[in-house]
Amino acid sequence: MRILAVGDIVSSDGREYIYNNLGKIRRKYNIDYCIANGENTALTNGITVDIARNLIDCGVDVITMGNHTFSNKESGIVLNDFERVIRPVNYPPETEGEGYFVEDLGNVRIGVINAMGRVNMEPLDCPFRETEKALAKIKDKADIIVIDFHCETSSEKLAFAHYFDGKASVIFGTHTHIQTADAQILSGGTGYISDLGMTGVRDSVLGVKKELIMEMYYTRKHVRFEKAEGEVWFSGCIFDVDEKTGKTTNVERLYFSDKEII
Ligand SMILES: [Fe+2]
């Protein structure tokens, strides 16, 4: 099956791009299943009920989150009400929602896990151990397992990917909003990329007005962020997974503006 993973969708521009183009992208690339990171979809980051509903309606099968999960006051409601929206599995156990989702598509069963790294990030529970626990819970219920590892450093991501190589069909990174050029199939058959990148305004820093981020770093003063304006680029990766073996057979990076979508 062909799995499309979409990098952090940022603000109203990223959302509108997905609403308008995801159907076309799914058809053009014959996508069977789509997973997208939605931690930055709301204006304040996080996600709202309307945004979750619209993303699912336009063709996102599972929405993963990250360190911005609870930046919006509706995020907890979303996690409780939408089983297709998952948050990092290594949040405290009392946290709203779940860290994984399993779906039976008839011919194949797919499980998606979301975890978060700890280097230069919030000190959550161990992502390795909590992912192991989630894998133990879903491995008999899913033929294909995909993990979004939301994480800052490529070293933590790659160590995580090698640790779970062969135990998951696909592991992709999110969070940095910068697509990496290391899409590959690991020795145990796991498809991998360190970061999918960002679906948002390209002429920006992380989707924020570049002038404001430059000012922040130059003056070291607090700066109020505003969303950038301009052309939106889609950033993601396609993983072809053999449904019998659960191994990835091909990985293809995607990075384009809407001009390339017919
Ligand atoms: Fe993000």
Ligand SMILES: [Fe+2]
């Ligand atoms: Fe993040």
